[in-house]
Amino acid sequence: MTQSTPPNTPPASPQMPFNPFAQAFPWGAFDPAAAGKAWQTEMETMAKKLGAMPKVLEAAMKAKKGATPHEVVMTEAPVKLIKYTGKADKRHGTPVLFVFAMVNRPYVLDLLPNKSVVRQFLNAGFDVYMIDWGIPTPSDASKTLNDYIEGHLHRAVERILADTGSEQVNLVGYCMGGTMSAIYTSLHQDLVKNLILMAAPIDWSSRDSLLLNWTDPKYFDVDAVVDTFGLIPPQFLGNSFAMLKPVANYFQKWVGFYDKMDDERFLEDFFAMEVWSNDNIPISGEVYRDFVKYGFQQNALVQGKFPLGNKKVNLGNITCPVLTLTADADHLVLPCQSTPLKDVVSSTDYTELSVKAGHIGLSVGSRAHKEIWPKATAWMGERSTPVDSE
Amino acid sequence: MAEQSTSTTPPAVDPITAFWRDMWARSSAAGVGPMPGMPGMPGMGDPAAFASPEALKRMQSAFYDAMAQYAEQYMRTPQFLESMKKSMDQAMQLRQQMDGFLKSNMATAFESATGGSNAEILGAIRQSSAQLQAQIAKIDQRVNELEAAVTGKPKAAKPAPAPPAATKKNAKR
Numbered sequence: 001m002t003q004s005t006p007p008n009t010p011p012a013s014p015q016m017p018f019n020p021f022a023q024a025f026p027w028g029a030f031d032p033a034a035a036g037k038a039w040q041t042e043m044e045t046m047a048k049k050l051g052a053m054p055k056v057l058e059a060a061m062k063a064k065k066g067a068t069p070h071e072v073v074m075t076e077a078p079v080k081l082i083k084y085t086g087k088a089d090k091r092h093g094t095p096v097l098f099v100f101a102m103v104n105r106p107y108v109l110d111l112l113p114n115k116s117v118v119r120q121f122l123n124a125g126f127d128v129y130m131i132d133w134g135i136p137t138p139s140d141a142s143k144t145l146n147d148y149i150e151g152h153l154h155r156a157v158e159r160i161l162a163d164t165g166s167e168q169v170n171l172v173g174y175c176m177g178g179t180m181s182a183i184y185t186s187l188h189q190d191l192v193k194n195l196i197l198m199a200a201p202i203d204w205s206s207r208d209s210l211l212l213n214w215t216d217p218k219y220f221d222v223d224a225v226v227d228t229f230g231l232i233p234p235q236f237l238g239n240s241f242a243m244l245k246p247v248a249n250y251f252q253k254w255v256g257f258y259d260k261m262d263d264e265r266f267l268e269d270f271f272a273m274e275v276w277s278n279d280n281i282p283i284s285g286e287v288y289r290d291f292v293k294y295g296f297q298q299n300a301l302v303q304g305k306f307p308l309g310n311k312k313v314n315l316g317n318i319t320c321p322v323l324t325l326t327a328d329a330d331h332l333v334l335p336c337q338s339t340p341l342k343d344v345v346s347s348t349d350y351t352e353l354s355v356k357a358g359h360i361g362l363s364v365g366s367r368a369h370k371e372i373w374p375k376a377t378a379w380m381g382e383r384s385t386p387v388d389s390e
Numbered sequence: 391m392a393e394q395s396t397s398t399t400p401p402a403v404d405p406i407t408a409f410w411r412d413m414w415a416r417s418s419a420a421g422v423g424p425m426p427g428m429p430g431m432p433g434m435g436d437p438a439a440f441a442s443p444e445a446l447k448r449m450q451s452a453f454y455d456a457m458a459q460y461a462e463q464y465m466r467t468p469q470f471l472e473s474m475k476k477s478m479d480q481a482m483q484l485r486q487q488m489d490g491f492l493k494s495n496m497a498t499a500f501e502s503a504t505g506g507s508n509a510e511i512l513g514a515i516r517q518s519s520a521q522l523q524a525q526i527a528k529i530d531q532r533v534n535e536l537e538a539a540v541t542g543k544p545k546a547a548k549p550a551p552a553p554p555a556a557t558k559k560n561a562k563r
Contacts, residue, residue: 139512210465219471220478228482243465247458255450 052262059267063275066107067116070130074159078134079152081159083127084110084118091125094193094384095164097157098130099184101176102148102287103237105279106132108363109174111272115364117373121172124377126384127164131156135281141230145290146309149184157184157191168193170380174363175199175333176291179301182341183308186317194383196323196376199333199362202315203340204299210244211332215296222292226285234280244331273364302344315341321349321383325362325372332359351379409460416452 074081098118100106109130110118121128131153136143157169170193173181178200185192204212214220225232242249260266290307300306306313322345326335335354342350355372357365362372464470 142513142516210462213466213471214474216471219475224482225478228485245458246461247454251457252454 049258049261055264056261056267059264060271062268063271065105065275065279066110067113068110068118068122073129073163074156076152076155078136078140079156080132080134081156082130082132083163084122084130086119086122086128088123088125090127090387092127092381092384093164093387094166094168094170095127095129095160096121096170096172096380097160098128099153099171099173099177099181100130100133101174102133102283103176103241103281105276105281106130106177108276108360111276111364112269115269115366115369117172117363117369120369120373120377121380124381125387126170126377126380127160129156129160136231136284138231141285143284144286144309145180145183148284148287149180150187150309153180153184154188157188161191166385167191168385170194170196170384172196173198173200175359176201178338179291179295182315182318183301183306183313185320186313186315187308187311189317189319192320193385194321194323194380195318196325196380197338197341198325199327199330199338199359200324200341201295201333201337202344203302203337204296205302206334206336209331209334209337211240212296214240215292217297220292222289222297226289230285231282232285232288234282237283238278238280241332273360277360302340304344315344316346318345319347321379322347322351323376323379324350324352325376326352326354327357327359327362327368328354329357330359330362349383409456412459413453413456416455 068084068086070082070084072080073083098106098109100109110116113119118128118130133148133152160169161167168191171181171185173179173196175198178197179202181195182197182200182202185195207213215222229236257270260270294300294306298305301313301315304312304314304316322341324338324341326338328335339352342352353372353375355362355365355368357368362368
């Protein structure tokens with residue numbers, strides 16, 4: 001049986017080593033006229049892209065941090081408690097408190113007017129608060145997870161209860177903030193009405209996550225790192241996250257940018273995201289030590305062995321309704337790290353929702369805002385105290 | 391005694407060749423046919439298919455997917471983890487040397503406190519603060535118990551009033 005070959009195909013020699021570059025070139029398809037036309041088209045595209053440069057610069061300058069007006073209602077430097085001000089009628093008496101991770105800034109939950117989780121809850125009729133952990137200074141390097149959860153977070157909850165007259169809050173925790181919210185709820189179940197966890201790591205037993213491989217105690221001495229640096233540098237954290245997807249973050253993103261740089265809507269989204277993703281902050285060394293050692297390395301939380309101050313965290317104390325949100329393409333917190341929560345809490349009202357998105361897509365993705373957030377706000381609304389009965 | 395191999399691992403393939411083959415397999419799956427004479431790729435693709443922008447996009451995407459997969463595989467290997475550990479060790483060594491230098495030379499030269507001594511002072515303040523808070527909590531508990539003993543009813547478990555806040559109105563941004 002013979003195999004037909006195009007006229008310009010160089011003769012194949014069984015002795016020649018495999019040369020993918022030579023093999024890949026479509027000899028048979030080469031047409032000088034078509035190549036010239038393609039070259040011309042490419043030049044025209046390039047000229048169009050160059051013409052878009054002023055718009056690119058304008059969009060870069062216009063990028064903002066957060067979209068919704070707010071006021072700071074409590075400050076414990078560097079931590080701030082923010083209250084969002086919305087125009088929608090208040091329909092629920094139980095306020096919502098967002099708890100974000102400590103490794104990035106929380107305004108990703110309110111990135112743009114059309115991509116704001118905060119606005120989803122405001123428009124559903126909730127009072128919305130957010131705890132901003134701020135930018136720690138060297139004086140915060142020795143603050144532990146216990147200081148943040150039993151200190152700042154607990155006082156923020158008390159402040160919200162005093163301000164609103166409510167007896168309980170609804171907690172929405174994202175990523176590491178979700179883990180902190182689950183821990184807080186297990187310690188103060190009486191103060192939490194409903195708990196929503198967004199891509200929150202609870203179980204670190206799966207070896208599928210790259211981060212778990214990188215923090216293997218054989219290769220990563222967290223004690224030495226914390227003792228040396230005190231505050232964990234933002235560049236270290238930012239680069240680690242970017243390196244989880246090097247091709248996407250260092251190549252594909254910029255190819256995509258070049259393709260769409262003349263689209264104003266795309267530029268607005270792109271720069272809002274770029275500003276946020278480059279706004280890395282340091283993290284207290286002691287918090288980092290607690291999280292890496294007892295979470296990543298010992299998987300102590302689901303086993304009821306996670307130490308916090310002089311206590312051990314028991315997630316079995318959680319009895320309130322729980323909604324776990326996961327993103328099926330999340331490379332940072334795999335869904336299998338969040339869903340084991342259902343086996344350790346005592347809640348009888350437990351729900352899971354998943355969306356086709358990545359870790360950040362869960363808060364800024366169009367699909368998440370269309371599919372997940374209307375359901376999540378409705379879920380919380382059904383389980384919150386109506387405003388009239390407060 | 392002859393050693394018998396029971397491994398089912400496929401024969402070692404040069405990683406670049408493996409990457410290249412994988413990319414073509416992905417291109418193939420994405421609708422771009424394999425090129426004539428590609429080893430391990432029987433059949434022949436339509437040469438015209440390579441000229442269309444859609445096909446080039448699919449090839450580009452297949453290239454990135456294959457590259458991402460191989461990068462991830464590499465970042466799980468002991469070689470990578472070892473090199474990561476070495477980089478961390480070097481970074482820590484550098485930091486320690488810099489701290490040591492600043493502590494011994496700069497502080498003496500400028501008669502100023504170093505970052506290290508600041509951290510020590512702050513650590514001591516924090517420790518004292520934690521001890522004070524614990525003592526206050528104990529006193530609070532005693533007062534509650536005494537109140538309960540005097541009035542005959544336990545104090546309602548109301549949340550404590552929040553500390554005075556530095557309230558700042560944020561202008562509409």
